[in-house]
Amino acid sequence: MGKLLHGFQCKICGANSLIAYEYCANCREKESFQEVKFNGRGTIFSFTKIFVAEERFQSEIPYVVAVIHSDDGLRLLGRIEKEDMEKVTIGAMVELKEWKEDVAIFKVS
Numbered sequence: 001m002g003k004l005l006h007g008f009q010c011k012i013c014g015a016n017s018l019i020a021y022e023y024c025a026n027c028r029e030k031e032s033f034q035e036v037k038f039n040g041r042g043t044i045f046s047f048t049k050i051f052v053a054e055e056r057f058q059s060e061i062p063y064v065v066a067v068i069h070s071d072d073g074l075r076l077l078g079r080i081e082k083e084d085m086e087k088v089t090i091g092a093m094v095e096l097k098e099w100k101e102d103v104a105i106f107k108v109s
Contacts, residue, residue, distance in 0.1 A: 040096030078104035
């Protein structure tokens with residue numbers, strides 16, 4: 001099982017978010033977020049393979065960056081594990097493996 005993803009949920013309408021905003025964008029209730037843990041699983045919504053990167057990432061190219069649509073209704077950007085690069089397709093199931101330098105790393109499941 002993958003790692004849990006920490007986020008927030010509106011106590012009024014149940015909308016999920018990765019950031020606790022001052023008010024809920026769905027129901028407009030102020031200060032209504034509570035901290036929750038999401039399961040860290042989802043599907044690949046979109047992706048791209050990076051071949052040219054800034055100097056600090058040169059040793060890691062090529063790598064895949066993907067938009068993940070989580071099972072909890074969130075969309076987030078993350079990287080796919082290097083050993084799973086050839087398994088990446090739109091709709092592939094993924095799970096959060098780790099956080100590395102504030103970047104979510106996903107494993108294709």
